[in-house]
Amino acid sequence: MTGDDSFDEFALRLGGLAVAPPRDLTGAVYGDWTRLDGPVGELLVAFTEVGVSYIRTAESVGDDDDTFRERFHALFQRPLRRTSDAPAGLRQAVRGHGAAQVPVDLRVLTAFERDVLTATRAIPTGQTRPYAWVARAIGRPKAVRAVGTALGNNPVPLLIPCHRVTRSDGNLGQYVFGADTKERLLRAEETNVDELLDFARSRIAYVGADGVVCYPTCTRARSAADPRGFRTLAAAEAAGLRPCDLCTPAG
Amino acid sequence: MCNAGRSLGVHLSMDDLPESDAETDVAMLAAIADDLDAGFAGMVRGYQRVVYSVALRVGAGADADDLAAECFLRAYRALLGYDRSRILALRPRSWLLTILLNTWRNTVRGATRRPAVAMAELPDRPAPGPTVEDVVANTETRGELGALVSALPENQRLAVVLRHVVELPVAEIAAVMRIPEGTVKSHISRGLARLREQYAKEVVR
Structure with missing residues (x-):
């Protein structure tokens, strides 16, 4: 029976409209993963064609590939395959060099979580900002606690430096891989952790110099000749200082 | 093949x-x-x-x-x-x-x-659903036949593509489109007739 479906020349031309996709779609569907050395031991890293999507320390998955794969699957529901090549620049990026140039894949996150991580990405190496600064930066100044939760769920720590976000009282606060790892990472990027903790003990959250008030790790504050500590932004402003345009301190 | x-x-x-x-x-x-x-x-x-x-x-x-x-x-x-x-x-x-x-x-x-x-x-x-302008643009970029196919009404387009572009049997098309085989055949034949007519009008001038 050919019936209506007789293959004449015209129908044959239609067959010529079948074409292969412009790229092998396994690349669009699969995540790739590999291991690489990081600043706090070996890292297990997964990435898609969009960008880096998942980073765990070997320590956090008990140095077990299957645990890493299970967690990846639970979060992304994508097939995963092993590769030997890490994305370009990632090795340097997880050490704080050129992290902003390495693409990330944050598609599984909510818009709020993406905003939090995008703002966090702007914190320079060697500096810290409080959770309240991130909340202000994304236009949700009251969502400080939710910012903390979003950072705790950061799927790409190190690459998006959630370890640089600290408590508003100056203490370092919690971290996805534990508070000790957070401190090690900050010290590895030459953040002056001892000074930060001294300030916290003295309840100093802001530093003023040359008519400007900054966060203590701001380059301007660190190069100031005669810095002065403040507990609140309001107190600094009452003393006639204006907020720094580099570190944009939030109240 | x-x-x-x-x-x-x-x-x-x-x-x-x-x-x-x-x-x-x-x-x-x-x-x-x-x-x-x-x-x-x-x-x-x-x-x-x-x-x-x-x-x-x-x-x-x-x-x-x-x-x-x-x-x-x-x-x-x-x-x-x-x-x-x-x-x-x-x-x-x-x-x-x-x-x-x-x-x-x-x-x-x-x-x-x-x-x-x-x-x-x-x-x-x-949004897909090509306009006349789309058809004209597509005619220039993707080949006139593809553009004409994309301008077919949806059911005819689906049936013609499944039957003649990727060469599925009618029974399989009926399963994929969730319509009776007779309806599939009718969509195919109307789609092809329309394509021929348009093709003759727009391409073979």
Whole structure:
């Protein structure tokens, strides 16, 4: 029976409209993963064609590939395959060099979580900002606690430096891989952790110099000749200082 | 595949056309049942041409590869919940094309009705449904026949693409489109008639 479906020349031309996709779609569907050395031991890293999507320390998955794969699957529901090549620049990026140039894949996150991580990405190496600064930066100044939760769920720590976000009282606060790892990472990027903790003990959250008030790790504050500590932004402003345009301190 | 035979002008019956490579499918499905992540690449590689071609020709245009990738991702997610016997019983081509058409209906085509919800992660997605201008533009860029196909009414377009672009048997088209075989044949014949008419008018001047 050919019936209506007789293959004449015209129908044959239609067959010529079948074409292969412009790229092998396994690349669009699969995540790739590999291991690489990081600043706090070996890292297990997964990435898609969009960008880096998942980073765990070997320590956090008990140095077990299957645990890493299970967690990846639970979060992304994508097939995963092993590769030997890490994305370009990632090795340097997880050490704080050129992290902003390495693409990330944050598609599984909510818009709020993406905003939090995008703002966090702007914190320079060697500096810290409080959770309240991130909340202000994304236009949700009251969502400080939710910012903390979003950072705790950061799927790409190190690459998006959630370890640089600290408590508003100056203490370092919690971290996805534990508070000790957070401190090690900050010290590895030459953040002056001892000074930060001294300030916290003295309840100093802001530093003023040359008519400007900054966060203590701001380059301007660190190069100031005669810095002065403040507990609140309001107190600094009452003393006639204006907020720094580099570190944009939030109240 | 069968082009050599058909180029001789022989009218093949449906039964002579390969429904799909059954042996390859059995091995591919067994590999998926053994190890989903390792085996799934075989399904993607084996069917990406068919899935992409349908995505492209039903009207996804430049987004066809994203739509096809989304289809495979949904297939993978479905397979996560299937046991071995259900995986081995799959008819992968019609199963994938059914997922593709559902995906297309729920996302790309529905983008104008439900803006930026399901496809939020795939930005700047134009609604398909070609206008006269689209047809003219497509005629210049993608070949006039493809543009004419994309201008067919939806059911005719689907039926013609499934029958003549990716060469599915009518019964399989009926299953994928969830309509009776008689209706499929009618859509195909009306679609072809319309294409011939348009083709003669616009191309063979």
